[in-house]
Amino acid sequence: MNPELDALEFPDAIRLVQAGARTHPARAALGAMHPWDGLTGLRRLYQLELQDLWTASPDRLPILPMDESLDELLNPAGWLLPEHWRQLRDGLKALSRLLSSLAALPWPESRPAPPGTHLGIDRLQVTAALLPDPAPVAERLAKSFNPDGQLDPLRIPALASLHRSRQEAFQAVQAKLQKLLRATPDAFNEAMVVDRNGRFCLPVRSERRSLVPGLVLDRSGSGATVFVEPMEAVPLNNAFVEADRDYAQAVQAFLRDLLAELRTRREDFTRWRDLQARADQGLALLRWAVLCDGRLPELEADPKQGRLCLLEARHPMLLPAVREAMGLEPLPHPVVPLNLVMEAEKPGLVISGSNTGGKTVVLKTVGLLSALAASGCAVPVREGSSFPALPSLHADIGDHQTITGSLSTFSSHILHLKEILKSVHDGGLVLLDELGTGTDPKEGAALGIALLQTLSRRRCWILCSTHLGEISQWVLRHMRFQNASVQFDEDRLAPTYRLLVGQPGQSRALTIAAKLGLPRPVLEHADKVLGKREQDWRDFLRELEAERSRLLEEAETLRQGQAAAEKDREILRQREEKLRLERETFQRESKEKVARVLDFLDHEGKRLVRELKERQKAAEVNADRLGTEAHERVKQLTRLAEAELSPGRNPARSAAPVEVREGGFARHRGLGVEGRVVTLKGDRATLETPQGRRLECRLGELEPIGAREAAPKPTGRVRVRAEAQDIESEMNLIGRASDEVDSEIYRFVEEALAAGRRYIRIVHGHGTGKLKAAVREALRGHPGIARVEDAPQNQGGAGVTLISLR
Numbered sequence: 183m184n185p186e187l188d189a190l191e192f193p194d195a196i197r198l199v200q201a202g203a204r205t206h207p208a209r210a211a212l213g214a215m216h217p218w219d220g221l222t223g224l225r226r227l228y229q230l231e232l233q234d235l236w237t238a239s240p241d242r243l244p245i246l247p248m249d250e251s252l253d254e255l256l257n258p259a260g261w262l263l264p265e266h267w268r269q270l271r272d273g274l275k276a277l278s279r280l281l282s283s284l285a286a287l288p289w290p291e292s293r294p295a296p297p298g299t300h301l302g303i304d305r306l307q308v309t310a311a312l313l314p315d316p317a318p319v320a321e322r323l324a325k326s327f328n329p330d331g332q333l334d335p336l337r338i339p340a341l342a343s344l345h346r347s348r349q350e351a352f353q354a355v356q357a358k359l360q361k362l363l364r365a366t367p368d369a370f371n372e373a374m375v376v377d378r379n380g381r382f383c384l385p386v387r388s389e390r391r392s393l394v395p396g397l398v399l400d401r402s403g404s405g406a407t408v409f410v411e412p413m414e415a416v417p418l419n420n421a422f423v424e425a426d427r428d429y430a431q432a433v434q435a436f437l438r439d440l441l442a443e444l445r446t447r448r449e450d451f452t453r454w455r456d457l458q459a460r461a462d463q464g465l466a467l468l469r470w471a472v473l474c475d476g477r478l479p480e481l482e483a484d485p486k487q488g489r490l491c492l493l494e495a496r497h498p499m500l501l502p503a504v505r506e507a508m509g510l511e512p513l514p515h516p517v518v519p520l521n522l523v524m525e526a527e528k529p530g531l532v533i534s535g536s537n538t539g540g541k542t543v544v545l546k547t548v549g550l551l552s553a554l555a556a557s558g559c560a561v562p563v564r565e566g567s568s569f570p571a572l573p574s575l576h577a578d579i580g581d582h583q584t585i586t587g588s589l590s591t592f593s594s595h596i597l598h599l600k601e602i603l604k605s606v607h608d609g610g611l612v613l614l615d616e617l618g619t620g621t622d623p624k625e626g627a628a629l630g631i632a633l634l635q636t637l638s639r640r641r642c643w644i645l646c647s648t649h650l651g652e653i654s655q656w657v658l659r660h661m662r663f664q665n666a667s668v669q670f671d672e673d674r675l676a677p678t679y680r681l682l683v684g685q686p687g688q689s690r691a692l693t694i695a696a697k698l699g700l701p702r703p704v705l706e707h708a709d710k711v712l713g714k715r716e717q718d719w720r721d722f723l724r725e726l727e728a729e730r731s732r733l734l735e736e737a738e739t740l741r742q743g744q745a746a747a748e749k750d751r752e753i754l755r756q757r758e759e760k761l762r763l764e765r766e767t768f769q770r771e772s773k774e775k776v777a778r779v780l781d782f783l784d785h786e787g788k789r790l791v792r793e794l795k796e797r798q799k800a801a802e803v804n805a806d807r808l809g810t811e812a813h814e815r816v817k818q819l820t821r822l823a824e825a826e827l828s829p830g831r832n833p834a835r836s837a838a839p840v841e842v843r844e845g846g847f848a849r850h851r852g853l854g855v856e857g858r859v860v861t862l863k864g865d866r867a868t869l870e871t872p873q874g875r876r877l878e879c880r881l882g883e884l885e886p887i888g889a890r891e892a893a894p895k896p897t898g899r900v901r902v903r904a905e906a907q908d909i910e911s912e913m914n915l916i917g918r919a920s921d922e923v924d925s926e927i928y929r930f931v932e933e934a935l936a937a938g939r940r941y942i943r944i945v946h947g948h949g950t951g952k953l954k955a956a957v958r959e960a961l962r963g964h965p966g967i968a969r970v971e972d973a974p975q976n977q978g979g980a981g982v983t984l985i986s987l988r
Contacts, residue, residue, distance in 0.1 A: 184216065189577045190549040190613075192216075195498055198507060199559060202469035204245040207455065208462035217556035217572050224304055225558030226478055228464030229471070231287055231306050236468055242283045245462050248273035252455055255444060262441065267323060268331030274320035277454055280461060284310035306464070309457055314450055326440070333433060341436060344429040351422035355382050358415050362394065369393040371407050380426070381419045383411040471560035473507060474498045479555050480568035484609075487526050488571070490548070490643060493564040494519035497547040498554075501562060518679040520547055526570070530634065530644040530663035532617075534654045534686050540668045540679040541647035542579065545613045548645055549577050552611055570643060574610035576602040592620030599633060612637055614646035618653060627652035638662050654686035778965055785963045789924055790816075796921065841886060842867065848884040850877065856887060912943040920956035927960040935966045935987055943973065944983045957983055 187193065196215060203209045215221070236243055251270040254260035262270070287307040328334045335345035359375045359382055367373060369390040375382050378399040385407045386394045396412040411419060444451070471477065476498075482488025498504050500517045522544075524531060533541045551561045556572035578598050599614075606612060617633070618626030627650040634653075637644050644663075648654070657663040665686040668679065794812060842848045844862040848869060849855070857871040867884060869877045913930045915923055927944065934942045946953045961970050966988050973982035 184575075186575055186577050187216065187553055189579045190546055190553060191499055192550060192553050194508070195550065195554060195559075198473065198498075198504065199466060199470045201507070202466035202473075203462050204465075205247045205459055205462045206249040207459035208466060211459065211463055212466060215557050215559075217553050217575065219557075222481070222556060222558040224460075225463065225467060227304060228306060228460060229467050229478060229558075229560070231284075231289070232461065232464045233468060235283065235287060236465060242279070243461065243465060244276040244279055245458065245465065246273040246276040248277075248455070248458075252451060255441070256448060256451060258445070262437075264327075264331035264333075266331070267327050267333075268329070271320055271323035271327060271331075274316040274323070274454075277458055278315055278317040278320060280458065281310045281313060281315060284457075284461065306457070306461055309460075313453055313457060316450075316454055319444070319447075333437070335429075335433070338436065341429070341432055344425070344432050348422070348425040348429045351418070351425040355415055355418040355422050358418055359384060359412070362412055362414070366393050376409060378409050378411075380423055381411055382415065382422070383409045386410045467559060473503055474501055474560065474562045475503075476560035476562045477565060478558075478560050479563055481555060482568065482570045484571060489526060489568060490522065490524040490529075490552075490570055491566070491568045492520055492522045492548065492551065493567045494521060495547060495551055495561070495563045495567065496520065497543060497550065498562055499550075500543075520544060520681055522548070522681060522683065524643065524664075528662055528664055529642065530638060530657075530660070531646075531666050531683070532634075532653060532657045532663060532686075533645070533647045533666045533668065533681070534649065534651075535667040540681075542615050543679070544668070544681055545577070545579060545615055545645055545647060549575065549579075549611065549613045570611075571609065572611055573607035574605065575613075576606055576610065577613040577615075578602065579613060579615040595620055603633075603636065606637070606640060606642060608640050609642065610640075611643045612645075614644070617646045617648045618650045619648075623650055624652070626650060627656075631656050634660075634663065651686075657686070778963075782963045782965050786928075789960075793924055842881060842884045843886075847887050849887050850879060850883055859884070911939060911941070912945065914945045915953060915957070916945060916947045918953065920952040923953070923956055924960045927957060931961070931964060931966065931985070931987075939987055942985045942987065943978075944985065945978065945981065946983065947981045954980075954983070961985065 184192075196213060199215075200209045200212045203212055215225075232243065246269075248269055251262060251266040251273070254262050254266055255270065284306045287310075289305070289307065325337050326333060333341075335341035356375060362384060363370060363373050363375070369386050371385050371387050374385065376385055377383075381399060383396075383399050384394060385402075386409070388406055388408055391408060391410070394410050394412055396410045396414075397416065398408050399411050400409040401407070402409075496517045496519055499508070500513060502512050505512055518540075522531075533544060535541060551563065552569055552572055553575060554561050555569045561567075578595060602612060614633075618630035620626065621629075630646075630648065630650065630653050634644060634646070634656075638660075654665055657665050664684060666681055666683045667685050669682055790812065842859060842862070844859050846859055847857065848859050848867075850869065855869065855871060855877055857869045857875075857877070859867055860870045860876070861868040862881070865881045867879060867881050869879065869884065871877070911934070913927070915926075930942070930944075944957055946957050948954075958970065961967060961983075967985060968988045969986040971984055971986075972980045973984040977984075
């Protein structure tokens with residue numbers, strides 16, 4: 183493995199990715215993965231292809247390893263054992279389902295192809311569609327082997343007869359030996375049949391050898407038992423041995439033929455194995471993405487272009503789920519995400535600040551995530567993160583001091599930096615930890631600045647940490663570099679692990695020493711030793727940090743204000759949308775109401791004209807009375823239209839009981855009958871109307887109402903010629919002419935509406951149907967009528983019209 187990647191803990195991350203693979207070829211391919219193997223685009227492609235289906239239905243992408251069985255099958259001298267046949271059968275069955283699922287994969291058109299990937303034969307979907315289906319081979323093995331992988335001879339005609347002959351011979355010799363055991367039980371140590379060298383015999387006690395005449399096949403170690411094949415069992419044993427030999431030879435011949443037949447499809451098995459391994463790699467990479475809560479970032483093809491953008495990035499090895507998978511203890515504090523944006527015009531970043539502030543963690547996070555992303559792995563960042571191309575990666579992190587090589591810390595760093603300058607590629611990523619340390623600070627700073635300038639000319643992406651103020655001051659004057667620091671809480675003497683780009687940091691050695699109680703004279707002397715120039719630099723950094731904190735607070739206040747304004751805008755938008763919908767609804771309902779009133783007025787006007795003409799034809803007609811009645815009808819129509827078109831008001835309703843109870847008032851939902859509930863037994867109820875009638879029904883057919891709604895209503899005929907009229911709920915028109923009832927029906931409906939009726943009835947009988955038709959025509963289009971229908975069968979049926987008023 184590349185030692186540069188070792189310093190970034192890249193091998194540990196790769197082992198976690200490998201752990202998600204099921205097959206040996208996939209694990210081997212993932213173990214050899216690195217950013218420069220040329221397979222990055224394929225790995226990203228596999229994940230994009232499989233992600234949706236794996237997330238929705240992982241069982242449709244089964245991976246059952248067949249490593250051992252395929253090794254034996256593809257080896258010309260290999261031989262498959264029962265466990266291999268079982269593994270091959272189950273694996274091919276799962277592979278058949280995997281191929282069908284892959285062949286049906288649609289390419290997500292909304293996702294662009296990964297850089298360097300050609301959407302042709304590289305896709306898993308295309309390869310799966312071209313491969314033959316392994317299902318026939320799996321079915322062939324399923325018919326020949328039982329679930330344990332043992333050959334099932336009864337399913338194979340060539341072996342069935344030999345297997346039956348063997349079984350018959352076995353049962354014959356067993357029956358004979360069991361008979362002898364029962365005949366002379368005292369001759370045996372144990373009443374059992376044993377096998378010696380493929381022949382069945384009996385364990386006879388040595389002193390009773392004479393009781394069982396036969397051939398001695400073996401003796402026990404103590405000599406107390408001899409294994410005797412009775413003479414009566416010799417021919418039966420011979421028959422079994424012969425049948426067993428014939429069957430074993432036939433089985434071996436069948437397995438050789440089956441292996442030879444499968445090996446003729448060696449190319450198919452090789453391609454099946456390769457596709458399974460590629461799909462297994464994609465699924466292992468998806469499992470890694472879930473483990474680290476990662477996603478595939480954007481990758482730039484040109485190493486000198488693009489940007490390094492990390493949004494809420496975290497080092498994978500610090501995440502709780504990853505540490506649990508590695509068997510490590512969780513961290514005592516939550517991981518602080520890293521936010522860093524570097525453009526191609528300014529690819530250098532120098533991080534300064536106190537010790538234990540997290541500078542090295544920043545370098546390792548950027549390096550490891552860059553290596554993983556360049557290898558085609560998901561990384562724990564937020565959507566929108568991106569990485570430049572990675573032609574090379576070099577990291578000088580840690581102490582390279584060796585005793586055997588007689589290298590000091592500084593010498594080892596210099597040799598490593600020399601190797602970096604020799605092998606770095608243009609646009610490569612270089613990570614330098616503690617630049618300029620290990621020697622005199624001034625000389626170390628000079629060497630560090632010279633190294634940064636040299637790497638900058640190669641247009642490298644550079645991240646380095648340092649404690650030398652000279653380097654941070656040089657960065658302020660260089661256009662291609664920027665300073666950064668890790669935030670430090672002086673009150674708690676602890677780092678916050680937040681990276682502050684644009685601001686150099688302080689070592690804070692004297693501050694920490696003062697907080698820890700170092701004597702004041704020592705600290706004052708240290709201040710004098712620092713000199714005025716160094717003190718001015720530290721004061722400048724302190725002022726700069728205070729100004730940055732103030733600006734951050736103002737930015738946060740502004741952000742909160744913008745969020746509140748955006749929330750208010752959203753509330754106003756919702757209110758405007760609600761008003762718009764209400765206005766549209768009101769306009770639509772108003773148009774419908776006007777159209778309904780106009781239609782009613784037109785209908786009633788025509789009917790009034792028709793009625794006046796008919797009454798004028800009568801022999802005796804009072805013109806004054808006729809005009810008065812017409813004037814009253816027009817006034818009634820005008821009042822009705824004005825009431826219908828006036829703004830509606832919801833009448834106050836009395837509170838209704840929440841449930842039907844005995845002694846309360848209720849209404850029958852179907853018949854509209856109202857009254858008091860006099861009895862309530864189980865799900866049956868008896869309703870008594872104001873007129874004293876009783877109605878038995880189910881409890882579910884009633885709805886509770888107030889007592890005032892159930893007040894008695896007068897009934898009887900309508901006496902239209904009386905000066906003071908009683909408003910009745912029923913009109914009887916039986917015997918009347920169909921052309922004489924229009925005006926009476928109209929008055930009846932108007933008076934019922936004025937009295938607040940809910941339901942009225944018009945009795946017209948069956949007859950020829952003309953009177954019923956005239957009633958329905960007179961009622962048509964009236965705006966105060968909600969529904970017109972025949973009465974229930976027990977209330978007159980089609981001979982009565984039931985009218986529901988609004």
